[in-house]
Amino acid sequence: MSASPAKHDVFQAIADPTRRKLLELLSEQEMAVTTISSHFPISRTAVSKHLRILSEAGLVKEQKIGRETRYRMQPEPLRELQSWLAYYERFWENKLHALKRLVEGEASSNDQLSGPRLAPDNHRSTTKQS
Amino acid sequence: MSASPAKHDVFQAIADPTRRKLLELLSEQEMAVTTISSHFPISRTAVSKHLRILSEAGLVKEQKIGRETRYRMQPEPLRELQSWLAYYERFWENKLHALKRLVEGEASSNDQLSGPRLAPDNHRSTTKQS
DNA sequence: TTGACGCGCAACCATTTGGTTTCATATACT
């Protein structure tokens, strides 16, 4: 895994409200670009750019079918968000936390409620200080 | 509830890696600005700006003590993220989903696993199309 | 084969973002 410049990460991708709407729309069904953009007040090109950002973050996947490009949602990257969030849940959860983690154990794999809960941002965290 | 222009929301606030680090740091203990910025390679002023953005999103709270300003983390706004994410969990969860939701029920209040799961972005979603 | 459709790309633009440096002010120390 040395490739993938990954210019945009999940956090950035979902920061924009239009992009969240896009994701929501695509979660219901896959769609072609023009169809998608008919749901938004901005130009098709603008929508297309947003889609590319989502794509770079791995949140959508495109598939060319004839002259159209279908986009479908790809939820996996959201797990990163989830695990980031998991760290902070302890600040408002207290009661049934342990049980929940236990139940959920099968999902995260590296989330074993074992040690002192490592830091959240150790994900890829380029921390690009420009 | 007519006040609070809330220029920055949670999604935007956590989009920046530095801000996430900031949050992580402050989750351990409250700290004054200069102390905080000693942990970062950027200027104190820059850190201060990030703190203000976090503050606008409600993720940190400041308290003036003499000549210094202490910042502490405020996890509540992350619930919005959590509930946003909850919508998408159904796309990768399937097995123990119901149980988990049930266990967690006491935390979310509007998250009763009842109806057809309303749309995620209905939160405040200014959807500011600039 | 001639359009019409679907889409990406390039160029351009205004605004926002993440930084910096400098300055002003309030508080603490001696």
Place this chain on the structure above:
DNA sequence: AGTATATGAAACCAAATGGTTGCGCGTCAA
């Protein structure tokens, strides 16, 4: 009083963002 510390505010900057319009190209349908 005079100095050092802590922080915010202002002005400025380069780069990133979110948009737009126009163009070119592949694909589908007459």
